Amino acid sequence: xxxxxxPDDVVTATAxxxxxxxxxxxxxxPAIAGAARKRRRDYAAGRACARLALxxxxxxxxxxxxxxxxxxxxxxGVVGSLAHCNGFCAxxxxxxxxIRSVGLDAEPAGPLPKDVRQFxxxxxxxxxxxxxxxxxHGNWYKILFCAKESAFKAVFSLTRRPFDFWGLEVExxxxxxxxxxxxxxxxxxxxxxxxxxxxxxxxxxxxxxxxANRNRDEI
Numbered sequence: 001x002x003x004x005x006x007p008d009d010v011v012t013a014t015a016x017x018x019x020x021x022x023x024x025x026x027x028x029x030p031a032i033a034g035a036a037r038k039r040r041r042d043y044a045a046g047r048a049c050a051r052l053a054l055x056x057x058x059x060x061x062x063x064x065x066x067x068x069x070x071x072x073x074x075x076x077g078v079v080g081s082l083a084h085c086n087g088f089c090a091x092x093x094x095x096x097x098x099i100r101s102v103g104l105d106a107e108p109a110g111p112l113p114k115d116v117r118q119f120x121x122x123x124x125x126x127x128x129x130x131x132x133x134x135x136x137h138g139n140w141y142k143i144l145f146c147a148k149e150s151a152f153k154a155v156f157s158l159t160r161r162p163f164d165f166w167g168l169e170v171e172x173x174x175x176x177x178x179x180x181x182x183x184x185x186x187x188x189x190x191x192x193x194x195x196x197x198x199x200x201x202x203x204x205x206x207x208x209x210x211x212a213n214r215n216r217d218e219i
Contacts, residue, residue: 001199001201001206002014002090002092002104002206002208004177004197004199005092005104005197005198005199005206005207005208006092006094006102006197006208006210007099007210007212009094009096009098009099010092010093010094010096010099010102010208010210011053011056011057011092011093011094012053012090012091012092012093012104013049013050013052013053013056013090013091014049014088014089014090015045015046015048015049015088015089015090019044019045019048019049019052019089020041020042020044020045020089021041021044022044022045022047022048023044024043024044024047025063026063027063027065028043028047028063028064028065028066030065031043031065031066031070042084042089045084045089046072046082046084046089046091047064047072049082049089049090049091050064050072050080050082050091050093051064052091053080053091053092053093054075054078054093057078057093057094057095059075059078059095062075069156069160071156071157074093077095077097078093078094078095079093079094079099079100079101079102079157080092080093080094080102081093081102081103081104081150081153081154081157082104083104083105083106083206084106085106085107085108085204086108086203086204088106088203088204090104090106090206091104092104092208094210098212098213099210099211099212100158100192100211100212100213101154101155101157101158101209101210101211102153102154102208102209102210102211103149103150103151103152103153103154103155103157103208103209104150104153104206104207104208104209105146105147105149105150105153105206105207105208106146106204106205106206107142107145107146107149107204107205107206108203108204108205109142109200109201109202109203109204109205110138110139110142111137111138111139111141111142112138112141112142112144112145114138116141116145117141119165120141120144120145120148120165120166121141121144121165122166122169124169124182125144125169125170128171128172129141129144139200142205143172143198143200143205143207144170146198146205146206146207147170147179147196147198147207147209148165148168148170149207150196150207150208150209151168151170151181151184151194151196151207151209152165152168153209154194154209154210154211155168155181155184155211158211163184167183167184168181168183168184169181169182169183169184170182170196177197177198177199178195178196178197178198179195179196179197179198179207180194180195180196181194181196181209192211192212192213192214193211193212193213193214194209194210194211195209195210196208196209196210
């Protein structure tokens with residue numbers, strides 16, 4: 001399922017049950033000092049999952065501490081993203097030189113609560129969802145939320161400038177599982193190509209965003 005979210009130059013990995021209790025390295029430990037058990041388990045699964053993806057890139061024996069923004073410090077030449085949600089954990093990484101950033105998010109399946117919708121949508125996005133079959137509106141809001149979370153991760157890792165969801169606009173492409181980023185703060189869109197993909201399972205909504213140099217073919 002994760003492979004549907006990214007081009008071939010991005011590797012993915014999903015945490016196995018044993019990874020939630022995987023050991024962490026001394027360099028990683030400060031990030032969860034004093035954290036609750038759930039946070040420690042999420043962190044352990046994320047790091048173990050990321051190391052599995054790194055092995056698929058031929059990279060072994062690395063620690064993945066967090067930087068001042070709470071983002072994993074990836075090995076030189078690697079970009080990546082982690083997602084945690086209700087017992088699900090996954091990683092997406094790439095060492096391809098033309099891929100500048102990736103973002104991955106996972107959310108629980110089911111409609112997005114109505115009291116949250118107003119905080120994530122532009123008027124254009126609201127109008128688009130209103131044009132879809134009424135019984136799908138809540139689910140489209142959840143997909144939109146997940147898409148924006150994945151896009152935020154991808155954009156933030158490049159710009160290191162926080163922004164709210166109103167500053168980021170998603171456009172779903174007709175008859176596909178793809179979306180594009182119509183607007184994003186500080187993203188040099190003239191030089192970069194952005195594409196997103198989403199997927200749904202019985203338990204989760206997933207979204208992935210890839211930002212790459214425009215001189216490449218379709219990403």
